[in-house]
């Protein structure tokens with residue numbers, strides 16, 4: 001993995017958008033995974049500016065969502081789908097045929113995981129998989145204890161995720177399960193990318209990047225991935241014991 005540290009959130013976000021732009025120039029029909037949450041908002045804004053300025057073309061690529069809260073209605077402002085549509089797809093009028101997201105209300109959620117796995121496999125794998133990190137070291141909704149070799153799967157949410165996850169909702173919301181791409185997808189992605197900002201992420205970033213590689217800290221898998229790019233702002237990097 002290669003760690004890069006930027007002065008602030010905006011510079012980190014721009015660097016992440018630059019990676020997306022570079023990817024699209026190299027391979028216009030890339031399959032790219034975007035996360036939701038607070039971390040990617042700046043990056044998405046920069047990608048939108050690049051597209052509006054004609055620097056990149058998004059007509060041949062395909063976007064896939066990282067995860068979703070099980071049972072969540074897409075109209076709920078806290079759903080990952082709602083986030084990606086309002087912060088990105090709608091702003092660029094991306095065609096629905098270029099978007100694949102988990103249906104967290106599917107009757108058969110295991111079949112939904114298979115649908116996503118098959119889709120990615122048929123496309124020849126993910127070209128770029130961008131993730132944020134949870135306060136407990138989760139990636140997507142791969143919670144502590146999740147085996148590294150899973151593809152898309154259902155997860156029982158960790159209490160930390162249930163508590164922290166309330167920040168996405170206007171009203172207190174019952175969160176119990178997630179549906180998520182797996183860490184095996186990250187391992188196989190041609191370019192795995194982690195973005196993290198803010199001092200609240202500093203401790204878990206150090207644990208993930210300098211601590212023992214263990215399923216207890218899902219993000220520690222990044223230490224095993226030579227192609228991984230880790231983009232941090234100075235605050236998120238402030239407790240790094242050494243630059244791995």
Ligand SMILES: N[C@@H]1[C@@H](O)[C@H](O)[C@@H](COP(=O)(O)O)O[C@@H]1O
Pocket residue numbers: 035036037038039040066067131132133134135139140141161165
């Ligand atoms: N399920 C999401 C993840 O996809 C996200 O990347 C992570 C970090 O979120 P944030 O960027 O808001 O800190 O946790 C959330 O629970």
